[in-house]
Amino acid sequence: MEPTILDRLLLIGALFDRDMARAFAGTPLSAARMRVLWVLEHSGAMTQQALAHALDVTPRNVTALVDVLEESGYLRREPHPTDRRAILVHLTDLGAELMARTVQEHVELSAMLLDAVDPADRAAVERGVEAIADRLALLVDEAAAQAQAAGAASGPRP
Numbered sequence: 001m002e003p004t005i006l007d008r009l010l011l012i013g014a015l016f017d018r019d020m021a022r023a024f025a026g027t028p029l030s031a032a033r034m035r036v037l038w039v040l041e042h043s044g045a046m047t048q049q050a051l052a053h054a055l056d057v058t059p060r061n062v063t064a065l066v067d068v069l070e071e072s073g074y075l076r077r078e079p080h081p082t083d084r085r086a087i088l089v090h091l092t093d094l095g096a097e098l099m100a101r102t103v104q105e106h107v108e109l110s111a112m113l114l115d116a117v118d119p120a121d122r123a124a125v126e127r128g129v130e131a132i133a134d135r136l137a138l139l140v141d142e143a144a145a146q147a148q149a150a151g152a153a154s155g156p157r158p
Contacts (some may be wrong), residue, residue, distance in 0.1 A: 009132070028072040034102070036065050037074060037091065041099040045090040047080065074098060 003011075020031050040046070045079070052062040066089055069075040074095035080086035085144050090098065117125050 005132075028068055033065055033074075034071055036062070037095055037099055038070060038073070038102075040089065040091050041103070044076075045088045047086045048089055049086075051089055051157070069095070 017031070020034070020107075024034075025128055035055060036051065039051060043054065048062050048066060049059060051066070052059045055062060057065075066075055066077070070077060073092055076090050076092050077087045078090060107151050114122050114125065
């Protein structure tokens with residue numbers, strides 16, 4: 001049986017996971033911690049509550065992630081300038097340097113991966129990958145909404 005597109009995408013995901021584990025070995029970084037840094041790099045400083053929402057994790061999970069990244073020197077917490085109850089999470093210089101390198105590495109790896117594709121097909125591959133990612137995000141959101149609706153419909157359990 002020929003592998004499906006999903007089989008190939010799962011293989012790509014597993015290869016990326018394996019490469020990240022290798023790259024982060026011996027460091028305080030992990031895929032989850034890099035995701036925190038990635039969100040802050042692209043969205044700017046935010047509260048831990050907003051960060052938890054952006055990452056789709058619980059506030060308790062984000063606290064643990066931020067704690068390790070702060071201890072490692074990649075993030076800092078500062079009081080919110082207008083809400084005395086809130087704390088903003090910022091990238092430090094070390095965190096910003098790491099993310100600048102990471103963004104550059106993504107550009108370079110993207111180019112290397114697209115080099116495997118015939119130049120005439122590259123734009124179509126990029127459009128296709130974007131379309132697949134968009135469709136998968138929609139399907140995941142729909143499944144989550146259905147699961148939430150099913151949970152709400154069953155009501156509280158005695």
